[in-house]
Amino acid sequence: xxxxxxxxxxxxxxxxxxxxxxxxxxxxxxxxxxxxxxxxxxxxxxxxxxxxxxxxxxxxxxxxxxxxxxxxxxxxxxxxxxxxxxxxxxxxxxxxxxxxxxxxxxxxxxxxxxxxxxxxxxxxxxxxxxxxxxxxxxxxxxxxxxxxxx
Numbered sequence: 001x002x003x004x005x006x007x008x009x010x011x012x013x014x015x016x017x018x019x020x021x022x023x024x025x026x027x028x029x030x031x032x033x034x035x036x037x038x039x040x041x042x043x044x045x046x047x048x049x050x051x052x053x054x055x056x057x058x059x060x061x062x063x064x065x066x067x068x069x070x071x072x073x074x075x076x077x078x079x080x081x082x083x084x085x086x087x088x089x090x091x092x093x094x095x096x097x098x099x100x101x102x103x104x105x106x107x108x109x110x111x112x113x114x115x116x117x118x119x120x121x122x123x124x125x126x127x128x129x130x131x132x133x134x135x136x137x138x139x140x141x142x143x144x145x146x147x148x149x150x
Contacts, residue, residue, distance in 0.1 A: 026066040028058055028076065032083045036092055043080070051077045 025033075032039055043049050051073040059070040071079065 026064060026071075026079065028063040028065055028071050028079050029083060031058070031061065031063040032080055033086065036083060036087055039080075 055071045055073050055076040058064075058076055063071070065071050065075050065079075
């Protein structure tokens with residue numbers, strides 16, 4: 001195997017990806033990309049966002065364009081379009097802090113099963129009688145229909 005191949009095998013893929021993209025994306029782009037889901041929800045609720053005010057907020061957060069300048073209204077809007085295009089192509093990025101997995105079962109962390117809450121009853125709910133009977137029985141199963149018949 002050639003020596004340069006051995007060196008390539010030692011470099012983590014995450015470093016290669018970061019190196020490939022370094023210097024090509026502004027802090028504004030990276031900030032929008034890393035917080036895509038939250039920002040997308042905000043912008044969808046806004047309908048027609050005020051890109052001038054957003055550009056000012058991005059500047060306050062230190063999110064600048066590729067040249068290190070505060071983003072203008074047009075730069076902020078165009079950068080968001082580029083982020084959306086990349087998301088459409090590659091998918092939504094993974095969260096920066098993955099959700100913590102629950103601890104496995106142990107005597108110190110027992111699993112406690114509780115009765116499920118009954119859903120809210122609505123007018124004309126066909127299950128209303130069943131819920132009422134369930135509550136009257138103290139949440140016990142009904143007696144078998146053929147009890148005592150053998």
